[in-house]
Amino acid sequence: MDINLTLVGLLIAFVVFVLFCMKYVWPPIINAIEERQQKIASGLEASDLAEKDLEKARAQANEELNAAKIEAAAIIDQAKKRATKLVEEETQRGHAEREKIIASGHTEVETERNRVREELRKQLSILAIAGAEKILEREIDAQKQSDIVEKLVAEL
């Protein structure tokens, strides 16, 4: 177990190994590690950002949805009002129409009745004249007696 030339040899080997390690081994590995760390850090940051964006987009979508709901409700309300109004208007118009039709019917009936009454009156006068002719059994100048007939007719 003596100290001998081995020590010198190993010392040289040690120096060479350390220098080689410093030049060719350490830098690429530590660079790779640090680059990856940077990548992961930026990736995490990006994901954070994306999450925030998503949150924002979600809030915006919610807001828009709410606005749309409110608008829709307003539109429906308006439509309902309009429908009610329309129905009311139609009803009123129908009523008016009915009244008009009824009124015109009434007038028609009235005119018809008047016409019929006039007819009947004429017929009756004729009948009365004929009756009177029969009763008198004589020639009566229809022209002369027409004023009587007229009177009779008016009395009917």
Next chain:
Amino acid sequence: MAANGNMTPTEYISHHLTPLQIGEGFMAVNIDSLGIAIVLGVFFLWLFAYVGRKATTGVPGKLQCAVEMLVEFVDKSVKETFHAKSRFIAPLALTIFVWVFLMNAMKLIPVDFVPVLAGLFGLTFASSSVKGYVGEDAGIFERAMDHPWSYMKAAPTTDLNTTLALAIGVFLLIIFYSVKHKGLGGFIKELTLNPFNHWSLIPFNLVLELVTLIAKPISLSLRLFGNLYAGELIFILIAMIGLWQLPLHFAWAVFHILVIVLQAFIFMMLTIVYLSMASEKH
């Protein structure tokens, strides 16, 4: 196959603790520590460089994930402790941690496996260098263990040379960073005017501070070496008790998984702490 054949327990233990050496005295080189350490270091650098070259900033593969976990762990440890800006400390810490961990992890290979394998290689490719303590009629494993190549030790950190080399590297860096951040004058001032700021106490301060300074690499290397060497010794002792070694080996190996990682981590952490102390102004 512990302590089999003609080997006495003492021979067996010393066999396992003797490094595979060429050369004599200080000029000797421990082939096993040096070779395995370099192979493991190159493996570490190749693997991490491969991952680094293919690294994607998108979804990483499993290998890249594992490597990145390690790198990030080291990076975090460095950033928590070392406050000055430096592109050097983190790769240094990573190299120390993974390299020491891999060298420690070699201990989990069963103690006889590597020596016997190396011995078999020796018998095959260099049969002339057999020591000849056992005869031709001995078993193949015994002859393998007899071959000089079988002195191969698997874990380089059980060799004081390895841990001291790392610690001296760190020590030189401590001095370098001290001078860099405090200036040569500041460093000398720190050594001479601490803790007693009076000119007459400069020698006393110097001794105190030098001991503190030297103690750092010494404790760093001896801690790692001591832990691993002791663990290795226990593995070797367990290997000698016959059949009961199997559950014991398992238990000790499980415990050692902790030691292996912990010692690598402590070495790395203390390196960072020492360097941050060196680069901080008081």
